[in-house]
Amino acid sequence: MANEVLTGAQAIVRSLELLGVTDIFGLPGGAILPTYDPLMDSTKIRHILVRHEQGAGHAAEGYASASGKLGVCIATSGPGATNLVTAIADAHMDSVPLLAITGQVNSTSIGTDAFQEADIVGITMPITKHSFLVTKAEDIPAVLASAVLIATTGRPGPVLVDIAKDAQNGKAEFIWPPKIDLPGYKPVTKPHGKQIQAAAQLIKDAKRPVLYVGGGIVRAGAHLELLELAKIIGAPVVTTLMARGAYPDSDEQNLGMPGMHGTVPAVTALQRSDLLITLGARFDDRVTGQVKTFAVGAKVIHVDIDPAEIGKIRFADVPIVGDAKEVITELNTELKADLKGNKPDIAEWWAFLNDLRTRYPLGYTQPDDGKMSPQFVISRIGELSGPEAIFAAGVGQHQMWSAQFIKYERPNSWLNSGGAGTMGYAVPAAMGAKVAQPERLVWAIDGDGCFQMTNQELATCTINNIPIKVAIINNSSLGMVRQWQTLFYNSRYSNTDLNTGTDTIMVPDFVKLAEAYGCLGIRVEKEEDVDAAIKLAMETNDRPVVIDFIVGRDAMVWPMVPAGLSNDAVQFAKDERPVWEEGEEE
C-alpha cells in the first residue's frame, strides 16, 4: 500500500503523536499557523495556550521535571522564538529534556530580513543540545524523531526544531518509523568494569567518604539504586540544589544540601572528606566555593553520563562515564560481593558530623519588623502538603528557603531553576507540573519579584482548569539582592524595593491581581493564620489559588558561604562561623 501523503504540518502533528507526546504548551503566530490547523483536530495531543512563550518553555520544563517525560513547547518565528530563549537556556543548564518547535519564515525568504524572521537556530546554538532547521516537508518525521531521541537520551537537554512555513505547507509521503541517521551521537551508558572495581576499592579504603549527589540521579531515575548504595556503605549523603529529593530527607544519613546556602554539616562533610563519591553532580561553583580550597584532602570518584563534566572543574581519581542507574547498580553488586554485609568503619567520621549536626541545625530568627518569618511560612507549606506534593520555586531567597526547609522524600518533587537561576520559573513550571501530574498537589513558591515576571500564566491556569497553588513570599523587595546589599554593599539598597508590601503603595495588590485572573486570592499577615490559608488553598481545586504571605524583608538566608570564598568560611548566621571541633578556637 502506498504511504499516505500529508502536509508538513500534518506530519508534525502525526509524528508528535507517534512519539508519544500528549501535551504541548504554545502560542500560535504567522509562521507556525499551518501546524496549528491540524493540531486543532488531534485527539491525542492537548495543546495549552499560554500567554507568553517563555511561559510555554518553563511549563514544558516543569512538565518534564515533574514526570521525567519530554516537555514540548511551540512558538512562531521571530519574537515568538526569541521569547523561548530563556527557557531553552534554563533547560540546557539543568539538563531538562525539552523539545522546542518554532515556525520559521518561508525557506525562500530566509536570510532576507523578512517579517518576523530571526535566526533562532543560530541564536540558540550555545544553549541547545542540538538544533535543526527544516526546509522540506519530507524531512519532518526523521527530524522530530531524531530531536526527541537526542533530547531524552544521554544527558538530557533542549533540542530546537525550526520549521520553515513552506515545509509545513508542502506535501510528502509520511513514512513511519523514519530512518534516524545520527552517526555522531552515541551516548555511553554502560560503565567500564575496571573503573567500577577501582571505585569500590576507594570506597572500602575511605575513612571520611561522602556521597555527593547531583541532579543526574533525578534525571536518571537512580534514586532507589542510590539508597541501596548508601545503605551498603553507610556513608553520609549530601544532595545538591538540583538533587533535593533524590535521597529521602527523613533518612538519618542525609546531611542536607551543600553549597553556598548549604547546611553546616553538608558543607563541612565535603570540605573534610577523604573521598567524594560524586554521582551526577558537576562541581558547580555554588557547591564548591573557591575551587582550589574545595575538599583538598579528598579523592574523587566522578560518575556522569557526560564525559565533558569529568575533570572539567576537579580532577577525578576514578572517572566513570555512564548512566547513573547502571553505574550504581554495578557498583552495588561489586560492593556487596566485596563487603559481604560488613560496612566500612567510619564511626569516627560520623561522630564528627553528628556533633556538627547537633550544634548547627538549620534554623532562623524572627524578623525584627514584626512581620512573619518566611522560613516559618515555607516550612508549614511543606509540612501540611507532605512529600507527595510538588514544589516549584522561583529564584532567590524563597528558593533557598524552600530547598532548606521543605523536607523532600522523592525525586521530581522539587523543581527549580538551579543552573540558570531564572526568575519567573515558578508559576509556569508549576503549571506544567500540574498538567503532567494532575492528581498531585502542586505549589509554586514564588517571590514578589519573580512572580511579577510570569504571573500572566495564571490566566492559562484558570482557563484550562490547572488549579495550582501559588505562595508569594512577599518581602516587598528583590530579597536575595537586598541580602547581598546588606552584607556587601553597606546596606545601600539600590533598586531592590518593589513596593508590594502592606506598608507600601502595594503595586500591584497581589490579591486583587489573583482575583482579576479568576484565582482565589488570600492575604496572610499573621503566623496564626498561615495554616488555615494553606488548608483553604489545598481544599480549593476549582481554580488556582494565590496566597500573598507578607513576610519580614530583613530575613536572610543562612548558612552562607560568601561568593568566591572557601567553603571553610561558611557562616551559620551573620558573622557567626562554626567551631569545627569542640574546644577549638579560631
Added chain:
Amino acid sequence: MSQHVLSLLVEDRPGLLTRVAGLFARRGFNIESLAVGATEVEGLSRITVVVNVDGLPLEQVTKQLNKLINVIKVVELDAETTVERDHMLIKVRTDAATRSQVLEAVTLFRARVIDVASDALIIEVTGETAKCQAFIKVLEPFGIKELVQSGVLAIGRGSKSITEKVLK
C-alpha cells in the same frame, strides 16, 4: 601553552562550522588556523584546527567538540606520526633588478611562480609551517604586497584512515 592539531571528522551540514567555531569562542579558545573541506566519503567533511592551549583545557575542548551531534570523531594528531602542510600564495614586489634573486629563492624553497607581472610575481609555496615562514622571511626584503594562506592541513602517516571505523 603548546600547539595542538585537532582533526575533526564531521557531517557536512549547514551551520556546522558555526557550531565548531562558536564552541571554541565560547570556551575561550583561540583558533590559530582552520582548514575545512570534503573527504573521500560523501557527506563527511574534515576540519583541521590548530590551537594554542594547555593539555587539560584541550581535553575539555575535545570533549565538548565530541558532544556536538554533527561531529563524528575528534583526533589529536601528534607531530611525529603526522604529515602537516601549509599552502600559501604570496604576491611579491619585483623589478628587473630583483626578479632573478626572487626566482632563486623560489627554486631553493621548491616554490612555484604562478603569475608574472612587470612589477610583481605571485608565488605558490607548500610545506611545513616552519619552511613557509622561512620562505616569507626571505621574501620580506623585496616587499610582500599580499599574502593568503590555507589553514594547516594534517593527516596521519601510514595506511590507517580516520573514517575507517565510522563507516562500519
